[in-house]
Amino acid sequence: MVNTIKTLFQPKHRHKIEEPYVRHINRQWRYGSPILSTILNLNIPTIIFLGFVLSLACVTIFALIYWSIDQKCYVVGYNFAGISKGGHESINFQKMFALSAQTFTTVGYGGIYVRCWHTNILVTLEWYISLIVGATISGVLIVNLLSPPPMVRWSKNILLTNWKRSLYTEFLESYNYGINNISNRIYEGASLRTISSTDKTEQQINHSKNANNNGNLKALCLRCASEATYQLTSFNVEAVAYILRIDTDKRVPIGTFIEPLQLLHSKNVVYHQFGIAHVIDEASPLYQIETDGEWNMLQKVVCTATYHDPRFKTDNVSYHTYWNSDLIQNAIFKSMAAPGDGETIHDQWNSREYDHSLIDEYIMQTKHGDSWAPMSNESPLPDGMA
Numbered sequence: 001m002v003n004t005i006k007t008l009f010q011p012k013h014r015h016k017i018e019e020p021y022v023r024h025i026n027r028q029w030r031y032g033s034p035i036l037s038t039i040l041n042l043n044i045p046t047i048i049f050l051g052f053v054l055s056l057a058c059v060t061i062f063a064l065i066y067w068s069i070d071q072k073c074y075v076v077g078y079n080f081a082g083i084s085k086g087g088h089e090s091i092n093f094q095k096m097f098a099l100s101a102q103t104f105t106t107v108g109y110g111g112i113y114v115r116c117w118h119t120n121i122l123v124t125l126e127w128y129i130s131l132i133v134g135a136t137i138s139g140v141l142i143v144n145l146l147s148p149p150p151m152v153r154w155s156k157n158i159l160l161t162n163w164k165r166s167l168y169t170e171f172l173e174s175y176n177y178g179i180n181n182i183s184n185r186i187y188e189g190a191s192l193r194t195i196s197s198t199d200k201t202e203q204q205i206n207h208s209k210n211a212n213n214n215g216n217l218k219a220l221c222l223r224c225a226s227e228a229t230y231q232l233t234s235f236n237v238e239a240v241a242y243i244l245r246i247d248t249d250k251r252v253p254i255g256t257f258i259e260p261l262q263l264l265h266s267k268n269v270v271y272h273q274f275g276i277a278h279v280i281d282e283a284s285p286l287y288q289i290e291t292d293g294e295w296n297m298l299q300k301v302v303c304t305a306t307y308h309d310p311r312f313k314t315d316n317v318s319y320h321t322y323w324n325s326d327l328i329q330n331a332i333f334k335s336m337a338a339p340g341d342g343e344t345i346h347d348q349w350n351s352r353e354y355d356h357s358l359i360d361e362y363i364m365q366t367k368h369g370d371s372w373a374p375m376s377n378e379s380p381l382p383d384g385m386a
Contacts, residue, residue: 044144051137055104058133062126063100066119067093073116074099099123104130148312151232152305154320155223156360160295160329161277162372165217216372218290220261220278222322223333224305225359234315235307237276239263241285242299256299259285275333276303298324332374334361 042050066074071091099112103123114120226232243257261278280286289297305318336358340351365372 039140040143042140042144044141047137047140047144051133054133054137055130058126058129059097059100059104062103062122063093063097065122066096066099067091069119070116073114073119074112075115076112100126103127106130148309148314148316150318151226151228151309151316152307152318153225153227153356153359154303154318155333157326157328157331157362158301158322159221159331159333159362160327161219161221161332162216162330162365163219163332216370218280219264220280220286220301221276221333222301222303223275223336223359224303224318224320225336225354225356227356228309228311230311232307233310235305237263237303237305239276239278239301239303241301243285243289244297244299246297257285261285261301295327295329296324298327300324328362330365330367330372331362332365334358334363 039047074091074095076091076095095112099114102108102112103126106127114123224237226235239261241257241259241261243259244253245255245257246252247254262284264277264279278284278286280290284290286298289295301322303320303322305320306315307318308315336354336356338353338355339345339348340353342348342351363374365374
């Protein structure tokens, strides 16, 4: 019940129309601020509150207009409003507010009514405005109620993590030949995206074995977590890197390379946690950037998560952009998972807990000689990825 109430207060995040810092000039069609999309992004309680405030403002404005008009244009009950003798009622702001409210809500009790042509035009105008306000609020509420709320939360930062090359090599061998060469460890559900042939995997293995970088490797790591209280299915993440193109002679930017990134652990049906990593080996489009140490050439990494929402029975897409300022070098995620109670390891893992408040938590790595600490020693994926 608490989680259901929380979803009502969530903003309906959708991908932005424009990119920050990028300007477009001399467009053929120009539109102002996207008011409709801004309204659709509001949560349900905010829409209801703003609808009430807007209605109250309209009622108050028209009440002041009515109050400023000659009192002889109104009739209170069967008595002319301008006559106060013999116990007859006279006009005041409270009565005009009641007239405005009854007109706006189209209740029309008949306790106060108008008798001049210009006041008749005003009440007709107020009725029309109330019709527009009511239809707009109802439409926005229906759209929000029928739209599935955002169920995937992305980590705020993307990390450049140091980890052991030997673990990655063993993982590729296990993936390529279907044999788990590392004892007492099972890589269930792990997958290497965009690998279309065995030859490509073997090429990566040979690169990894022949490389001479003191046995270290770097991976671009990010996390996203399911905020749903039920299981999302058919979850899949894809990512592309935007790499700046430079005119080497003039040293000016001339364009952008858009390169797809191979992702580990990107296609899985997981209840809570999704950990994703791109290994920067010799086959990676980011390898030259890492070799030259020019990470300012990486403009952004755009991630797209697709999943099926079984409760709304819809296929949904979640976008997230990691800008260069979101990149943290030499850092490793903290694990979100904690084992539960149980006599055996399997029981402890099956009763595990995920602390979603740790999705953005990471630890900086420090170099000691040829190695980095802390570093994954047992898992083929960096810590916090599985």
